Structure formats: C-alpha cells, structure tokens
Amino acid sequence: MTDVEHQKWWGWGVEGIAFHHEDKPAFAGFVLDKVGIDLTQPGGEPPTFDEIDVPASRLGDDLGAQLRAAVGDHQVSTDDMLRVVHTYGKGMRDLVRVRAGDLPRVPDAVVYPANEDEVRAVVDAVVAADAVLIPFGGGSNISGSLTPQPHEERTVISLDLGRMNRVLEIDESSGLARIQAGGLGPDIEEQLTTRGWTMGHQPDSFKHSTLGGWIATRSSGMQSDKYGDIADITRGMRVVLPGKVVELRPLPSTSTGPSVREMIIGSEGRLGVVTEAWVNVHRVPENRDVIAYLFPNWAAGLAAMAEISTSDAAPTITRVSDANETTFSLATRKASKGISGKVGEGLFEVLRRRGWDLEKVCLSYIGYEGGTAKIRAEKSVVGKIIGKHGGIRLGRGPGSLYDQKKFDTPYIRDFLLDRGAIGDVSETAAPWSKLGQVYTTTVRAARAKFAELGVPGFIMCHLSHSYHSGACLYFTFAFPPNADDDFLGQYDAVKTVIQQSFIDAGGTLSHHHGVGTDHAPWLEQDISEAGTDLMVGLLRAADPGRNLNPGTLIPDHREW
Amino acid sequence: MTDVEHQKWWGWGVEGIAFHHEDKPAFAGFVLDKVGIDLTQPGGEPPTFDEIDVPASRLGDDLGAQLRAAVGDHQVSTDDMLRVVHTYGKGMRDLVRVRAGDLPRVPDAVVYPANEDEVRAVVDAVVAADAVLIPFGGGSNISGSLTPQPHEERTVISLDLGRMNRVLEIDESSGLARIQAGGLGPDIEEQLTTRGWTMGHQPDSFKHSTLGGWIATRSSGMQSDKYGDIADITRGMRVVLPGKVVELRPLPSTSTGPSVREMIIGSEGRLGVVTEAWVNVHRVPENRDVIAYLFPNWAAGLAAMAEISTSDAAPTITRVSDANETTFSLATRKASKGISGKVGEGLFEVLRRRGWDLEKVCLSYIGYEGGTAKIRAEKSVVGKIIGKHGGIRLGRGPGSLYDQKKFDTPYIRDFLLDRGAIGDVSETAAPWSKLGQVYTTTVRAARAKFAELGVPGFIMCHLSHSYHSGACLYFTFAFPPNADDDFLGQYDAVKTVIQQSFIDAGGTLSHHHGVGTDHAPWLEQDISEAGTDLMVGLLRAADPGRNLNPGTLIPDHREW
Known part of the structure; x- marks a missing residue:
C-alpha cells in the first residue's frame, strides 16, 4: 500500500498531536469568560472510525483496471479510511460533517501517481470514462475545494500527489x-x-x-x-x-x-x-529577527502598518493583532515565558500610568531578514513609525514566541469542537483606506449574529500581510452553538455575515484561502458577473465534460 | 472635430521633433563605421500625405448613425489622415508600410468616446453590426497589435480613448x-x-x-x-x-x-x-539619483546585476549596456558633456593602464530613490558588488545623461529610415542562468543573418530590468538592406532569427512589448500549445463573433 502519510480523518494534523491547555494557566479562564465553555469538564472524544458508515466504492472494473495499469496495483486504493480522508478538507463544515459520518459522496478510489506520465495516464483514463477527477495535496483546504458534489452520479477519483514530493x-x-x-x-x-x-x-x-x-x-x-x-x-x-x-x-x-x-x-x-x-x-538569510511591539489601540496599529508599507523599510513580516486577539495571545502563553515575564515585571502597570487603556492594547510582530546593516536600518525606520503612532517595543524575547506558536492555531479548532464549540477563520484583503471599515462592520456583524443566535461569541483579528496599497485582515471566531438548533446552520449564519461584510466594505472574499464551494456564493459580487463570465468561459473551454473538480470556484446557480 | 493629438502619420512622436546628429560629433563616424551610411549625404524626406492612396471608408449608414448617436457627430471621423494614423502602430513594419502607402485595410471610422457609457454604446453597436472594434491608445505599439486584418471584409472601427485622460x-x-x-x-x-x-x-x-x-x-x-x-x-x-x-x-x-x-x-x-x-x-520620492558605472566587460556587468538582485539593496533602475551599446552611447553624446568630460580627462587611458580592453567596456546606470540613509546604504552595497566584479563608479554627472536621453531612442529609427536603413528593437526576459546564452546566440544569429544578406549590420543590447530570478535583455539592431531585395523581407529575416534565438535559449518572445501579430508565431513555443489552447478558449468564449481586435495575440494557423 502507499506510504503517503495523511492527516487525521477527523481533524487537523497527525495523530498524537493536539492542542493542550494544561500548561497555559490563563486559557481556561479566558475560554470560560469569552465563550462560556468550562474546561474543567472533560471534552468529548472524536468518533471512532468504525462508527462511520462509508458508502461503498462505485469504481467500475474497466476504469479500475486502467488506473491500476497507470500507477500500479498498489497505488489504487478503495480502502474506506483513505476514501474518507480524501472526501473533505479541514474546513469547519468538513470537520463537523466527517465527525458526524455525513458522507453523501465519497471518492470511489484514491490514486497515487509517481510521476507526470502516470498523472497523464490517470487524467486521460478518468476523462475517457467520463468520471470526475479531484486533485489532492495535503488535504488542508478549508474552503470546500476537495469534496465531490453530493449528487455526483459519475465515478469520482481522488488523485493524491503525495508521492511526488521531490x-x-x-x-x-x-x-x-x-x-x-x-x-x-x-x-x-x-x-x-x-x-x-x-x-x-x-x-x-x-x-x-x-x-x-x-x-x-x-x-x-x-x-x-x-x-x-x-x-x-x-x-x-x-x-x-x-x-x-x-x-x-x-x-x-x-x-x-x-x-x-x-x-x-x-x-x-x-x-x-x-x-x-x-x-x-x-x-537562507544571514539574520532573522522577529520583534514584538505593543500599540495603545487597533487604529494606531493599522496606521503604523500602513506607514511602514510606504517607508524605506521592507520587513518580512508585518502583523498586528486587535485587542481581542492580543488578549487571546496572552491567554495562550505558557507560565513565565515571553510577554508574561515582562507583564510580571509590571509592564502593564507602566502602560496604565502612561494612560493606555489596557483593554485596547494591540500586540504586533515585525520580522526582519538580511544583513546586519539592513536590519539595523529597518528597525530604526520601523521603530520611529511605531513610536509616532504611540507604540512601544517589547523586544526579541516575546518575538520569538511568534515562531514557536505559528503553526499551532489549527489544532485549537479540534479542541473546541471536542467541547461542542465552533471555531473558525475568515480572511480578506482591502485597500488601507477601507480596512477600518472592513474591521468594524465585520466585528459588528458577527456580534449581531451571535446575539441573534443567543450565544456567547468571540471574534478577533490580525493584520497578517501588508502591500503597497492595502493589507490582509485575518479573523478568527468561536462560539458554542445552541444544542437544539442545526449545528452547521448556526456556523453558516455567522460565516455568511462575515463574508458579506468583507464584500460590502470593499474587501475580497478571500486573500489566500481560495474560493472553493464555501466562498463561491460571493464570487460574482467580488469580481462582477461579467468577470465570472470570463472565468466560466475559460473553464468550459478547457473542460467541456466538467470532469475536473466540478462544483468548486463557480457559484451553483451558474451550473458550471 | 476632435482635439485629441496624434503622432505623425509616418513616424514616431509629434511633428517638429526629430533626431539630429549635428550636435553629436562622434555620431556620423560611428554610423559610417557600423552600418556604412554616410551622414554627410542628405537624408530622404518622408512622403507627403497626398502621395498616399487611402482606401475609401466602408462605414455604412446604419452603423454610422449609431456611432454618431453614441458619441456625438463630431467624434466620429472618416477623415483619411485620421484613419491612416489609426491603421498602424509604430513598429518597423508599420513605418515602412505606411510610408510606402501600403494600406490593405484601413479603419472605416475613428470614434472618440468621452466616457464609459459612450464606450459601451460603441461596443454594443459594433458587435450588433458584426463589425470589428480595435481599441487605440497612443498608437505607439510596435508588435502589430493595432492593424486591421488585411482581408477583413467587415466594417472596422478604431476606438480612440484619447479624450478619456483624467x-x-x-x-x-x-x-x-x-x-x-x-x-x-x-x-x-x-x-x-x-x-x-x-x-x-x-x-x-x-x-x-x-x-x-x-x-x-x-x-x-x-x-x-x-x-x-x-x-x-x-x-x-x-x-x-x-x-x-x-x-x-x-x-x-x-x-x-x-x-x-x-x-x-x-x-x-x-x-x-x-x-x-x-x-x-x-x-514623489524624497531623493532620486542615477549613478553611472563602468564594467570591464559584459559578463562582469551581468554578474553584478544578478548579485544586486539578491542583495540588501533595492535600486529603482538596474541597467547595463553591452560594449556595442556603450560605444553607441558615447557616439550620441554631445560635445564635452557627461562621460565625454571624463573621457577628455583621460579616464580611458587610466582604464587601459589598469588592463581593461577598451573594446569591451560596458556602461551601467543604477537608480536609487528614497531617504538619504537608504540611498547611502544601497549605494554602499551596490558599490561593493560592482567593485567585486571589477567595475568602477563614474558618478552622478554621467548618470544624469540617462534621464535626458531616455525617451529619445524611438526617433532614431525614423532618422535611419529616412536614410534607407532599418533600425529596430527586440526584447526578452530569461532566468539569470540563461541570459548569457540568450545574449550570445542572439548576437551570433543576427550577425550570421547580416552576413547572409551581405549587409553591414549592427546589434547592441542592454539589461533593462532585474528580477529575483532573471532579467530583461533589450536588443537594438540596424542595417541598410540591399536595395534590390524586398525591404521588409530582409527586416523580417533578421527579426525572425532574433526572436527564435530568444525562445531557443530559454527566453520569452517579449518581456514588455506584447504579442501582437509580429510575435504571435512564437506564442506556442513560448507558452506551449496546450497553454495557447487555454488562451484561445478564453477569447473564444468571451468574443464568439471575433469582433474584438481579431488577428492579434493568436498565431494565424489557429484561425482565431
């Protein structure tokens, strides 16, 4: 059988790695306060695979034989677990559905080509058989780009590129x-x-x-x-x-x-x-530094990032969190490390005496790479801009936390889901002039929806990438849905108002997560109907049989 | 009538501005030496417009009325001069043909919309009438993108955007x-x-x-x-x-x-x-400097530009000329200015004593913008790299020549054409690793073709833009074609071997001049047949009637 490693079928990452809060003393109180979940109570367990009812493979003998001829007998699998792993990405909708055994259409086979010739043979066989081909990489997609259409009558083949990794x-x-x-x-x-x-x-x-x-x-x-x-x-x-x-x-x-x-x-x-x-x-750069800074409020942080983007400095990372995300970051710190050390030394007391409203403090990371002289000059330029906007430098120690934690966030979603809560992300990009509005209306819309649902909800944000003319805002939200109502329906309701706020305020439906099926409803609002026409025309010409990952990118009502 | 200003119908730029060599003492000798043209003999005159036989407009009454309704009576012209101005861009083929009165198909009307609503009305009217629409900006295109197809039977409308300039x-x-x-x-x-x-x-x-x-x-x-x-x-x-x-x-x-x-x-x-x-x-940047440097040879110049592209400096301009273009630059200098001053002071004598081969010297310009500290730091980084590759700094005086002359080059083409000689340009981009080969094979191919034609020919080159992974090489060539043979045929022969050299050595058909009709024959070699399929599919879907500037971009044999 293939030796390609896969993520957990029910969640993010690999078996044995998960988010833990026991070493983060402030986390339980934070979660209880913000979304009303009591972490002293044991979390639920993810389902076991034998609880899941997996539809049988519909792979026919002819296509099966052709696929095996293309990639070798051992690289075509109809194994249930592998087919389920290849049914979904790792979006919130995906995780909820796979854990619930909601599997309307599962790929009929997973194929692992070793090289381009094998890929060609598979593509040609699939299209000749009028089947459907869904390319699959790491399976981390969170926009619904990997899932067969629920009513797909044709054979569905997941093409896993995992062996082509050199x-x-x-x-x-x-x-x-x-x-x-x-x-x-x-x-x-x-x-x-x-x-x-x-x-x-x-x-x-x-x-x-x-x-x-x-x-x-x-x-x-x-x-x-x-x-x-x-x-x-x-x-x-x-x-x-x-x-x-x-x-x-x-x-x-x-x-x-x-x-x-x-x-x-x-x-x-x-x-x-x-x-x-x-x-x-x-x-590999000669030097790499990530420095942490604090701003007295979000507007100051945004203004500083905008000014840095047109300055003589060219940092590798520009990131600033809003007050909520700053609080979250502090709540996920381990005992006596990084910022907490400084906090212990009374930093926040100093800030309070300076007149900062500690509820509004925003944490920022700026990354620098290059020769010593370049980094020194850039830190000087950035330092002045940050000072001008009322910010202060925390230093390299807290900055190093950035690298330690940077790939951990997705695991928290599973942690929350084990406890019956939804946590997810939505991100956008907009011109600098519109970011304030994007932020305000998105936070307001999410909170209004939480209130309407009658749930305690939390939304936080950071600016994650800067460009000459604007930036990416990356939102994370969490709430415990009402147990009596449709779980995913409540998720959809929140996600929808967030996405609509992006578009209405001048942002895009996604800065870097893609369109998939989840964001496709906003495509025409984003690139216009006529722009969508161009895209549909391109796809239709290239794939008249609609054999290549149909259902993603284009809104349903276009029927393409 | 419209108040949009146009270039000369027979050449580059506006009436009254042309290239002169009388104030450039070295130029006549240079031209005689390189392409055998004696500038002491008077040049020919461009034709007068009344020598030109302009085909009558075929604009029908219905479409004419609709166009006039769309943009106003005075903004639809069937004037011969305006139609000829809108027949061609300013490529060598264009100039030769228009001067010869070779006008197989001239737009039937030129239309000047004032706003987007008027553009919409024109586009809709043209497509409804199954006519052809060719958008026209400044008419400076040199790839053949503006010319109606010679056998176009449908009405051809040139849409001049000149009034929409705010x-x-x-x-x-x-x-x-x-x-x-x-x-x-x-x-x-x-x-x-x-x-x-x-x-x-x-x-x-x-x-x-x-x-x-x-x-x-x-x-x-x-x-x-x-x-x-x-x-x-x-x-x-x-x-x-x-x-x-x-x-x-x-x-x-x-x-x-x-x-x-x-x-x-x-x-x-x-x-x-x-x-x-x-x-x-x-x-507008605080400071702007262009500094001139010299390299002992082309390979050193290329290597320095590559190293600058991955350094901590980010110049605004990176340019280095090969030895031929350096000689050309020196030959177009005015008496006792810039480099010539230094030359007068014996710079070249100094270089000779250092062991430089003066036949191989390459002139370079590097531009800097930003704050004083940034520029100083970048000059220091660049200076070290240039020194490492054996180059020397000439300074800001010669650098200022760059800005003075930068928009003059196209006029030289007309000057040569007046004297029966062809001068033109071809440019490409390639990875750093392939630039040497692109350069060598292109120069060799052009020289072989000059030899085959039996003409004295000249080809020179500069690197004009740097990227992380490569650069643009910009070639200029000139030769006096044999009077007895097909003038444009000889041009095509040289242009063709240059373009083919680009592709064969790993470059692209154009870095920034576009495809048009002139470069379309190389499109499939550049982006592959399958890539061309995608492009054709897109165009076909968007414009099934082939009403929008047909003939450009896609090679003829595709019939799209």
Missing part, C-alpha cells in the same frame, strides 16, 4: 527550484535548506499543505511581505490536462497576452493537475 | 489612483505630481502611450525594478465587453480563482475595452 533541480544562478507539486512544506524546506536555500513560504497550513495546493488556491504565507504570495513565487509550471500538458517555462516576467500562469494559479483543480513548478528560492 | 480620484491613504485608460504618460504624471504623487511607470514610449495601452500589452517601465510592471501596478479595472462591464475592485491581493485581472492584462483589445484602472501611486 525538489528536482535548483538553478543556483537564478534562485529558482523545480519542485514536484505533491511536496509538503516540510518536505520542500528540508530538501532546500540542506543546500542553503529556502522558499520562505509559510502558510499556517505549512506542515500539511503542498506546493500544488498552494498554487491551486493562491496561497500566501506569513513571510509573504518579503517572499511574495505564491503567485509571485511561481515562475513556471507543468500542468496535465486531458491529452496534453501545459508547459510554462520559468520566466522572471513576460508579455505573452492574458497570463496562462495566472489562469492556472487559483484554478483549484478545474484546469488540470499541476505536476511541478519552478519557484523562486532564496539563500 | 485622473479621476486619488485614494491617498492607500496609494491608489483611479485613472482613465486614455491618459498618456505625461497627462497622467502631470495630474499626479501636482498632488505629490507618481505612478513611476516610464516605458520608452512614455510620451505617446496610454494607461490602457500599457495594461493591454503588459507594459514595463524603466523604473519597474521599484514600481513594478504594469501587472503589479494595476490593482482594479473596468472593462467594457459586449452588453456588460467587468468590474474589478482595487485589491492589494486576492484569492478568487484564475485571475481575471491577469486575463485582461495583456489581452490587446481581444477581451474588450479597458476604460479605467486603479493603479498604485507613490509619493
């Missing part, structure tokens, strides 16, 4: 690497860093997402201020379509009409299967 | 401006700089090209190392298609599937008419 080539003169699409973040970075290189791409999902997945969903990472979003990083690609391969050579820039590269990026499997890409790689 | 709005908090697509470079910059802002976009064509044209052809500017290519600068757009408008709101980044923004950019009129765009604008 860095094939590094062009050291150009800072380019050719990497197979199935490589997970750690696979890729390990192969690169042993040779002194890094992609620098670090989405929250880093440990469980792949290069192909990043490309297919227009991913962005924590250090994208320096390294660029995946659309900047990806310079060339190979993409398998029925009967052919799109070959885009690595180019720093080009003027060849409508960008085919930018059509593939974000295509979520609907324009074929990315098998490998040429990506920008960089020498 | 900066509509500046979002000062976000560094974004909303600008009408018909604004020429100087129009736009004047409106921006009076308010303290700049786009920073400076293509060679700056004075005669428009925002809409930059977007439609994926333009890049001299300062794009800092300000970005037009694809980076353009954050939102409005685009008129038959019966609808694509509206893309200004976003710093977004994850909404295949990028519709990046489908419009580069679409050369085939996906509709861009009426306005939100673009990044920047505060």
Whole structure:
C-alpha cells in the first residue's frame, strides 16, 4: 500500500498531536469568560472510525483496471479510511460533517501517481470514462475545494500527489527550484535548506499543505511581505490536462497576452493537475529577527502598518493583532515565558500610568531578514513609525514566541469542537483606506449574529500581510452553538455575515484561502458577473465534460 | 472635430521633433563605421500625405448613425489622415508600410468616446453590426497589435480613448489612483505630481502611450525594478465587453480563482475595452539619483546585476549596456558633456593602464530613490558588488545623461529610415542562468543573418530590468538592406532569427512589448500549445463573433 502519510480523518494534523491547555494557566479562564465553555469538564472524544458508515466504492472494473495499469496495483486504493480522508478538507463544515459520518459522496478510489506520465495516464483514463477527477495535496483546504458534489452520479477519483514530493533541480544562478507539486512544506524546506536555500513560504497550513495546493488556491504565507504570495513565487509550471500538458517555462516576467500562469494559479483543480513548478528560492538569510511591539489601540496599529508599507523599510513580516486577539495571545502563553515575564515585571502597570487603556492594547510582530546593516536600518525606520503612532517595543524575547506558536492555531479548532464549540477563520484583503471599515462592520456583524443566535461569541483579528496599497485582515471566531438548533446552520449564519461584510466594505472574499464551494456564493459580487463570465468561459473551454473538480470556484446557480 | 493629438502619420512622436546628429560629433563616424551610411549625404524626406492612396471608408449608414448617436457627430471621423494614423502602430513594419502607402485595410471610422457609457454604446453597436472594434491608445505599439486584418471584409472601427485622460480620484491613504485608460504618460504624471504623487511607470514610449495601452500589452517601465510592471501596478479595472462591464475592485491581493485581472492584462483589445484602472501611486520620492558605472566587460556587468538582485539593496533602475551599446552611447553624446568630460580627462587611458580592453567596456546606470540613509546604504552595497566584479563608479554627472536621453531612442529609427536603413528593437526576459546564452546566440544569429544578406549590420543590447530570478535583455539592431531585395523581407529575416534565438535559449518572445501579430508565431513555443489552447478558449468564449481586435495575440494557423 502507499506510504503517503495523511492527516487525521477527523481533524487537523497527525495523530498524537493536539492542542493542550494544561500548561497555559490563563486559557481556561479566558475560554470560560469569552465563550462560556468550562474546561474543567472533560471534552468529548472524536468518533471512532468504525462508527462511520462509508458508502461503498462505485469504481467500475474497466476504469479500475486502467488506473491500476497507470500507477500500479498498489497505488489504487478503495480502502474506506483513505476514501474518507480524501472526501473533505479541514474546513469547519468538513470537520463537523466527517465527525458526524455525513458522507453523501465519497471518492470511489484514491490514486497515487509517481510521476507526470502516470498523472497523464490517470487524467486521460478518468476523462475517457467520463468520471470526475479531484486533485489532492495535503488535504488542508478549508474552503470546500476537495469534496465531490453530493449528487455526483459519475465515478469520482481522488488523485493524491503525495508521492511526488521531490525538489528536482535548483538553478543556483537564478534562485529558482523545480519542485514536484505533491511536496509538503516540510518536505520542500528540508530538501532546500540542506543546500542553503529556502522558499520562505509559510502558510499556517505549512506542515500539511503542498506546493500544488498552494498554487491551486493562491496561497500566501506569513513571510509573504518579503517572499511574495505564491503567485509571485511561481515562475513556471507543468500542468496535465486531458491529452496534453501545459508547459510554462520559468520566466522572471513576460508579455505573452492574458497570463496562462495566472489562469492556472487559483484554478483549484478545474484546469488540470499541476505536476511541478519552478519557484523562486532564496539563500537562507544571514539574520532573522522577529520583534514584538505593543500599540495603545487597533487604529494606531493599522496606521503604523500602513506607514511602514510606504517607508524605506521592507520587513518580512508585518502583523498586528486587535485587542481581542492580543488578549487571546496572552491567554495562550505558557507560565513565565515571553510577554508574561515582562507583564510580571509590571509592564502593564507602566502602560496604565502612561494612560493606555489596557483593554485596547494591540500586540504586533515585525520580522526582519538580511544583513546586519539592513536590519539595523529597518528597525530604526520601523521603530520611529511605531513610536509616532504611540507604540512601544517589547523586544526579541516575546518575538520569538511568534515562531514557536505559528503553526499551532489549527489544532485549537479540534479542541473546541471536542467541547461542542465552533471555531473558525475568515480572511480578506482591502485597500488601507477601507480596512477600518472592513474591521468594524465585520466585528459588528458577527456580534449581531451571535446575539441573534443567543450565544456567547468571540471574534478577533490580525493584520497578517501588508502591500503597497492595502493589507490582509485575518479573523478568527468561536462560539458554542445552541444544542437544539442545526449545528452547521448556526456556523453558516455567522460565516455568511462575515463574508458579506468583507464584500460590502470593499474587501475580497478571500486573500489566500481560495474560493472553493464555501466562498463561491460571493464570487460574482467580488469580481462582477461579467468577470465570472470570463472565468466560466475559460473553464468550459478547457473542460467541456466538467470532469475536473466540478462544483468548486463557480457559484451553483451558474451550473458550471 | 476632435482635439485629441496624434503622432505623425509616418513616424514616431509629434511633428517638429526629430533626431539630429549635428550636435553629436562622434555620431556620423560611428554610423559610417557600423552600418556604412554616410551622414554627410542628405537624408530622404518622408512622403507627403497626398502621395498616399487611402482606401475609401466602408462605414455604412446604419452603423454610422449609431456611432454618431453614441458619441456625438463630431467624434466620429472618416477623415483619411485620421484613419491612416489609426491603421498602424509604430513598429518597423508599420513605418515602412505606411510610408510606402501600403494600406490593405484601413479603419472605416475613428470614434472618440468621452466616457464609459459612450464606450459601451460603441461596443454594443459594433458587435450588433458584426463589425470589428480595435481599441487605440497612443498608437505607439510596435508588435502589430493595432492593424486591421488585411482581408477583413467587415466594417472596422478604431476606438480612440484619447479624450478619456483624467485622473479621476486619488485614494491617498492607500496609494491608489483611479485613472482613465486614455491618459498618456505625461497627462497622467502631470495630474499626479501636482498632488505629490507618481505612478513611476516610464516605458520608452512614455510620451505617446496610454494607461490602457500599457495594461493591454503588459507594459514595463524603466523604473519597474521599484514600481513594478504594469501587472503589479494595476490593482482594479473596468472593462467594457459586449452588453456588460467587468468590474474589478482595487485589491492589494486576492484569492478568487484564475485571475481575471491577469486575463485582461495583456489581452490587446481581444477581451474588450479597458476604460479605467486603479493603479498604485507613490509619493514623489524624497531623493532620486542615477549613478553611472563602468564594467570591464559584459559578463562582469551581468554578474553584478544578478548579485544586486539578491542583495540588501533595492535600486529603482538596474541597467547595463553591452560594449556595442556603450560605444553607441558615447557616439550620441554631445560635445564635452557627461562621460565625454571624463573621457577628455583621460579616464580611458587610466582604464587601459589598469588592463581593461577598451573594446569591451560596458556602461551601467543604477537608480536609487528614497531617504538619504537608504540611498547611502544601497549605494554602499551596490558599490561593493560592482567593485567585486571589477567595475568602477563614474558618478552622478554621467548618470544624469540617462534621464535626458531616455525617451529619445524611438526617433532614431525614423532618422535611419529616412536614410534607407532599418533600425529596430527586440526584447526578452530569461532566468539569470540563461541570459548569457540568450545574449550570445542572439548576437551570433543576427550577425550570421547580416552576413547572409551581405549587409553591414549592427546589434547592441542592454539589461533593462532585474528580477529575483532573471532579467530583461533589450536588443537594438540596424542595417541598410540591399536595395534590390524586398525591404521588409530582409527586416523580417533578421527579426525572425532574433526572436527564435530568444525562445531557443530559454527566453520569452517579449518581456514588455506584447504579442501582437509580429510575435504571435512564437506564442506556442513560448507558452506551449496546450497553454495557447487555454488562451484561445478564453477569447473564444468571451468574443464568439471575433469582433474584438481579431488577428492579434493568436498565431494565424489557429484561425482565431
């Protein structure tokens, strides 16, 4: 059988790793206060797999034989567990449904190709059989891009790229690497860093997402201020379509009409299967510092980030949390580490004497990379801007907490779900001039919906990426739904008002999570109906049989 | 009649401005030496317009009435001169043909809308009449994107955006401006700089090209190392298609599937008419310096530019000329200015004593913008890299020549043409690792073709833009064709081997001039046949009647 490792079928990450609060003394009180959950009570357990009723595979003999001929007998699986793992991503809707055994349509087989020739054979066999192909990377998608349509009558094949995880080539003169699409973040970075290189791409999902997945969903990472979003990083690609391969050579820039590269990026499997890409790689930086700062309030933090974005400094990370997220961060700290040390020394007392409203304090992280002189100059520029907006420097110790905790957040969702609560995220981007409005209306809309549902709810936010003209705002929300009402219906109600607030205030439906099925209802509001026409026209021409991951990207009412 | 100003019908720029060599003492000798043209002999005169036989307009009464209803009687012209101006761009093929009165198909009318509503009315009328629409900005295109297909039987309408030239709005908090697509470079910059802002976009064509044209052809500017290519600068757009408008709101980044923004950019009129765009604008920089340097040879110059691209410095301009272009630059200097002063002081004698081969010296310009500390730090970083590669600093005086001459080059083409010689440009981009090969094979191929034709030919090159993973190489070539043979055939022969060398060595068909009809034969080699399929599918879906600038972008044999 395949040796590709998968995430838990019922949650984020791998078996044996989970969020714990016992070493975080302030967390239980915080959770009780904000969402009314008593952590002294034992949490529920995730279901066991034998409680789940998995629909039988409908893989026919002909297609099965062709797939086995394409990739080898041992790389085609109809195993129930593997099929369930490949049914969903890790969105809140996904987790709730898989834990409940809600499996209207499960892939009929999972196929693990070893190389592009095998991918071609699989794609051609699937399309010839008028079946459906869903490419699968790390399975970390949280926008509903991986799930077969519930009423799909055709055979559904999940194409898992997990065996194609090698860095094939590094062009050291150009800072380019050719990497197979199935490589997970750690696979890729390990192969690169042993040779002194890094992609620098670090989405929250880093440990469980792949290069192909990043490309297919227009991913962005924590250090994208320096390294660029995946659309900047990806310079060339190979993409398998029925009967052919799109070959885009690595180019720093080009003027060849409508960008085919930018059509593939974000295509979520609907324009074929990315098998490998040429990506920008960089020498592991000489120095790397993350410094923590505090602002007296959110508006000051936003204004400082905006000013930094047009300054002579070019930090690798620009992040500021709102007051709620700052409180959350303090509540998840371990005893006597980082900020808590300073807090213990009476920092907050000092701030209070300075006139800060401690309910409004906002924590910020700024990352720096490069030579000593560059970092020193940038810290000086940034320090002045932060001071101008009333902020203060906490230092490198608290900054180091950033790197320690940066990939942990998704585990908290499972922790909450075990206790009957919903926790999820929604993120957007907007021009600087609109971020305040995006923030205010989104928080207000979520709170109004919590009130309407009659639940204690919590919403927090951070600015996660800065650009010349604007930034990404990343919201996290949590609440314990009413036990008597539809669990997912309550989630949908909150998620919906958040997404609508983004659009209404001038933001986009997603900065880096993609469209999938979850955000597709807002596509026409975001890129206009006529813009959606262009996208549908492109997909329809490339995949007239609608065999390639149908259902994602385009709103249902378009029937494409 | 319209008050939109146009370039000369027979050449670059406006009447009364032309290249002169009388104030450049070294130029005549240089030209005689390199391409055998004796400038002591009088040049030919361009033809007078009454020598030209202009086909009659075929505009029918119905469509004519609809167009006049759409934009007003005075904004629809069937004037011969205006129709000829709108027949061609300013490529070498264009200039040769228009001067020869070779006008197989001339637009039947030129229409000047005042706003988007009028554009919509025109587009709808043209498509309803199954006519052809060709959007026209400044007419500076040199890839053949503006010319009606020679055998086009349908009515052809040139849509001139020249009246739509206003900066509509500046979002000062976000560094974004909303600008009408018909604004020429100087129009736009004047409106921006009076308010303290700049786009920073400076293509060679700056004075005669428009925002809409930059977007439609994926333009890049001299300062794009800092300000970005037009694809980076353009954050939102409005685009008129038959019966609808694509509206893309200004976003710093977004994850909404295949990028519709990046489908419009580069679409050369085939996906509709861009009426306005939100673009990044920047505060006019505190300081701006262009410093000239010399390298002992081309390889050293390239290596230094590559190293600068991964250094802690981020210059606004990175340019290095090969030895031929350096000689050309010295030959176009005015008496006792800039480099010539230093040369007069014996600089070259000093270099010779240092062991430099003066035949191989390469001139470089590096631009810096920002605060004093940033510029000082960057000059220090760059200075060390240049020193490491054997280069020396010439200084700011010679650097200032860069700004003085930067928009003059296109006039030289007309000067040569008046004397029966061909001069033209071809540019590409490739990874750093392939630039040496692109350069060598291109120069070799051009020289072989000159030899085969039996003409004295000259080819020179500069690196014009640097990226993380590679750079743009910009070639200029000139030769006096054999009088007995087909003039354009000889041009095509040289141009063809240059373009083919680009592709064969790993470069792209164009870094920033677009595809048009001239580069379309290489599209499939560049983005692959399957990639071209995606592009054709997109165009076909958006414009099933093939009414929108047919003939450009896609190779002829595709018949789309």
